[in-house]
Structure formats: structure tokens, C-alpha cells
Amino acid sequence: MSEILKRSISEHADSLVKGEYSSLELTRAFLERIDSTNPELNAYITVAHESALKEARESDERRARGDARGTLDGIPYAAKDNIAVRGLRLSCASRMLENYISPYDASVVSILRDAGAVLLGKTNLDEFAMGTGTESSYFGRAKNPLDTDRVSGGSSGGSAAAVAADLCSFALGSDTGGSVRQPAAFCGIIGLRPTYSALSRMGLVGFAPSLDTIGIMSRTVDDCSIVLRATAKRDALDSTSAQFPTKSLDGILPRDLRGKRIALVREVMELDISEGQRIAHSRAADVLRELGAEVSEVSIPSLPASYAVYYAISSAEASSNLARFDGVRYGMRTEGMESLEEMYVKSRSLGFGNEVKRRITFGALILSGDYKKDIYENALRMRARINFELTKAFSASDVLMLPTSSGYAYKAGDLKDELFDAHLKDDVFCALSSLSGLPSISLPCSTVRKLPLGIQLIGRAFEEKTLFDVAAHLQCALN
Numbered sequence: 001m002s003e004i005l006k007r008s009i010s011e012h013a014d015s016l017v018k019g020e021y022s023s024l025e026l027t028r029a030f031l032e033r034i035d036s037t038n039p040e041l042n043a044y045i046t047v048a049h050e051s052a053l054k055e056a057r058e059s060d061e062r063r064a065r066g067d068a069r070g071t072l073d074g075i076p077y078a079a080k081d082n083i084a085v086r087g088l089r090l091s092c093a094s095r096m097l098e099n100y101i102s103p104y105d106a107s108v109v110s111i112l113r114d115a116g117a118v119l120l121g122k123t124n125l126d127e128f129a130m131g132t133g134t135e136s137s138y139f140g141r142a143k144n145p146l147d148t149d150r151v152s153g154g155s156s157g158g159s160a161a162a163v164a165a166d167l168c169s170f171a172l173g174s175d176t177g178g179s180v181r182q183p184a185a186f187c188g189i190i191g192l193r194p195t196y197s198a199l200s201r202m203g204l205v206g207f208a209p210s211l212d213t214i215g216i217m218s219r220t221v222d223d224c225s226i227v228l229r230a231t232a233k234r235d236a237l238d239s240t241s242a243q244f245p246t247k248s249l250d251g252i253l254p255r256d257l258r259g260k261r262i263a264l265v266r267e268v269m270e271l272d273i274s275e276g277q278r279i280a281h282s283r284a285a286d287v288l289r290e291l292g293a294e295v296s297e298v299s300i301p302s303l304p305a306s307y308a309v310y311y312a313i314s315s316a317e318a319s320s321n322l323a324r325f326d327g328v329r330y331g332m333r334t335e336g337m338e339s340l341e342e343m344y345v346k347s348r349s350l351g352f353g354n355e356v357k358r359r360i361t362f363g364a365l366i367l368s369g370d371y372k373k374d375i376y377e378n379a380l381r382m383r384a385r386i387n388f389e390l391t392k393a394f395s396a397s398d399v400l401m402l403p404t405s406s407g408y409a410y411k412a413g414d415l416k417d418e419l420f421d422a423h424l425k426d427d428v429f430c431a432l433s434s435l436s437g438l439p440s441i442s443l444p445c446s447t448v449r450k451l452p453l454g455i456q457l458i459g460r461a462f463e464e465k466t467l468f469d470v471a472a473h474l475q476c477a478l479n
């Protein structure tokens with residue numbers, strides 16, 4: 001069975017329909033591979049053996065009765081461990097929630113449950129999704145399956161490693177400032193950050209709610225489109241969720257990219273980028289031209305500053321959001337304290353790791369006194385300016401293209417003590433889409449010493465179909 005684990009969702013769906021194998025057999029094969037590989041990779045924090053087998057059996061029974069629910073029925077997947085699944089631990093890779101069992105499903109999980117998808121388990125991440133290589137996980141980092149000395153990216157590094165190592169057929173991640181796209185790039189897979197509000201955030205543990213988005217990680221562009229179509233739904237439980245025009249995803253892949261206007265962002269060249277990434281980026285542009293696209297350049301003057309804007313806004317929101325983990329409402333509570341204040345301080349000091357504390361402290365600081373005006377409010381103004389620059393850019397183009405990160409996956413430990421610097425360098429590539437809410441997709445575009453590099457496409461709101469069309473052509477031509 002192990003050779004079929006690499007197959008796409010449609011291939012599995014086809015085989016399930018034809019009865020070539022059952023969902024139970026497929027799920028067992030994934031679980032066996034997880035059992036043999038995960039102790040080394042650490043992609044999953046929790047493996048849901050029992051419930052996965054039960055869900056697979058139920059799917060097979062439905063199919064036998066002629067009640068199969070569609071493409072995703074019986075397809076095994078994984079969810080990042082900051083997404084709630086009823087009855088399973090929801091740890092956010094934090095000591096704070098080490099033993100917390102979720103009493104309910106996130107809306108996206110319950111949509112997938114209704115579609116018949118089989119949940120294999122919960123994947124590793126940076127603590128509360130803050131980081132770039134899962135090195136801040138309380139459970140230890142996830143390793144990159146392509147080179148285990150290297151990180152698999154972050155914060156959805158467990159999901160990326162799980163997809164890349166054939167430990168699931170697709171995975172959910174979350175992307176606040178690049179956490180789906182960058183790990184996808186580091187592991188050589190597809191990572192979609194959908195339009196903000198397209199997927200319900202209900203049941204996603206918040207980091208920075210004005211930026212948080214559940215994202216999709218898969219082996220192929222087509223798989224990503226299948227999962228988006230199934231999960232993008234207006235949800236009454238999330239007042240920010242919107243009705244995605246699912247019909248816009250219909251239609252076949254155009255023969256080429258004639259008529260598509262793709263713009264490269266001029267300021268990218270001012271950023272710190274590795275030679276390999278620079279070459280891969282310009283090769284991708286050449287390929288787009290060969291495919292008939294009109295390739296031009298556009299200026300987003302605020303690009304170099306975007307990481308700082310992202311950093312200020314996300315930390316400010318995180319400081320307020322994570323206040324609920326106080327040992328009373330949520331989270332671990334320490335023993336042996338003499339006052340209420342001491343209980344808060346001790347519980348939070350022990351429950352949170354350094355990176356989370358750093359963000360909360362920075363966020364609280366810039367929301368107070370003069371810092372609020374100087375930093376937080378300026379960041380909000382800059383966010384508006386970035387939106388303005390993007391609107392202008394999209395008046396003459398359909399898609400923007402830029403690298404997903406400055407280079408390939410770094411060695412574990414290389415950035416551990418300088419996470420701040422790591423962000424300065426790399427989060428800048430992902431901040432535009434995060435701050436604007438526009439959809440973006442990362443796809444593998446090249447390899448250097450067998451390590452993948454990613455290219456990122458940003459589109460107009462709710463125009464994921466355009467991203468899929470360009471990404472599918474690009475991926476096919478680059479391979």
C-alpha cells in the first residue's frame with residue numbers, strides 16, 4: 001500500500017469509487033507510515049489512531065450503502081494543532097495547553113467531517129503559531145523530511161512535513177504572517193493562504209485575528225482547489241466569514257496563460273535574497289512569458305517596511321488575545337501561590353515559552369502610553385498604505401509574483417537565539433498578503449542542493465481560481 005500514499009486526492013477518490021482499496025485500508029497505510037516515521041520527524045503531536053479508523057470504517061459503510069458524500073469522503077488528512085477537533089488535545093504546542101482537550105470541532109473541521117474526510121491527527125507547530133521553524137514548539141521541532149537537520153518551516157511546519165513525507169493526503173495549517181506559505185516552500189509542497197474570511201476561523205486558536213487565516217497544504221494545485229471548494233463557506237459562528245463564490249472555481253485549466261497579467265514586485269530586489277532564490281525567481285518569470293503571460297514590473301514602495309507593520313500589529317493583537325490564558329479561564333495553573341496576582345504571574349511564566357512572552361511583552365508595550373501613537377497607530381496607517389499600493393498594483397495586473405522566502409530551509413538551531421532577526425529577514429516576503437487579506441499561494445519552483453525553493457503568487461480577493469491556473473501551469477512547466 002505504501003506506494004499509493006503519494007497519490008493525489010482525485011486519484012484516491014477514483015480508487016475508492018472503483019473499490020480498488022477502501023478508506024480503511026488507505027487510513028491504515030497512512031497510520032502505519034506515521035507510526036514508523038513520526039518518531040523521527042515529529043510532524044504529528046497527536047495521532048488519532050482510534051477515531052481515524054472509526055471514521056474510515058464509517059466512510060466505507062456509507063460507500064457500500066451508496067451514500068458516499070463526494071470527493072473527500074474517506075480521504076485522510078491532518079490538522080495543525082491550533083485547530084480544534086472534538087475529543088482531541090488542542091495544545092498549540094504550548095505547555096500552557098499541554099492537557100487541554102477540545103470539547104468541539106472548529107467549523108472547518110466539522111465541514112470536513114461532514115464531507116467524510118478522515119482526520120489522522122494533529123500536527124506540530126511553533127508555540128501559538130509564532131515562529132518560522134517549529135523550534136518554539138513545547139514538543140520539540142518537526143524535522144524537514146528532505147533533510148532532517150533542517151527545519152520544516154513554521155509555524156505550520158508539522159503540516160508541511162506531514163504532506164511532504166506522505167503522512168497524510170492534505171493538511172490544514174494556519175497563516176497569520178506566512179505560516180502556511182513558508183513551510184510549504186521549505187518542504188516543496190503547495191501552500192494556500194485563502195482570501196481572509198473565506199474559511200471560518202471559528203475553532204482556530206487566535207494569534208492575531210485581523211490576520212489569521214486557515215490555510216491548505218497539499219501535494220498538487222488541484223488537491224488544494226478541491227479542499228478550498230469544500231471548506232470555503234460562510235459560517236454564522238464567525239462574523240468575519242464571507243460567502244466564497246465557489247462557482248468561480250469551476251471551469252477547466254486554460255490551455256496557456258495568454259491574457260494573464262503578472263507583475264513582479266520591483267522592491268523585491270532591495271531585499272536580502274539568496275542567489276539561488278534570485279535565479280529561481282527570474283527563471284519563473286521567463287517561464288511565465290513562455291506560457292504566454294504578460295510579465296511586467298510594479299512598485300510596492302512599502303514592501304521593505306511591511307514586516308515591521310506585520311510585527312507591530314500581530315504582536316499587539318497577540319498580547320490582547322493571549323490574555324485569556326491565565327490559569328483561570330484557560331490554561332495551566334501553578335500550585336503553591338499566595339495571591340491571585342502571583343497565580344497569574346506564575347502560571348503565565350511557566351506556561352508560555354520565550355517567543356510567546358517576547359511577543360506579548362512587545363505587543364503590550366506598543367499598546368501603551370506614547371508607544372501606542374508612535375508604533376501601533378503608525379503601523380495601522382502603514383497597513384492602509386500597503387492596501388492602497390496593492391489596489392493600485394492590481395489595477396494593471398492580475399497576479400503579483402515574489403519569492404516565498406529568502407532561500408531554502410535553514411539548519412535547525414541556526415536562528416534559535418535570534419528569532420527576531422529571522423523574522424526581519426524572511427517574514428517580509430509574506431507580509432503583503434497577510435496585511436491586505438489577499439489570497440496567496442506558494443509553489444515549489446526550483447531546488448538547490450536538493451532543497452526546494454518556493455515562489456509566491458498573490459491574487460485579488462476571492463480570485464483563487466486565477467492563482468490556481470497560474471500555479472498549475474507554472475508548476476508543470478518548471479518540472
Ligand code: GLN
Nearest residue numbers: 129130131176177178179
Ligand atoms: N513567521 C511569522 C511569525 O512568527 C508567521 C506566523 C504565522 O503566520 N502564524 O509571526
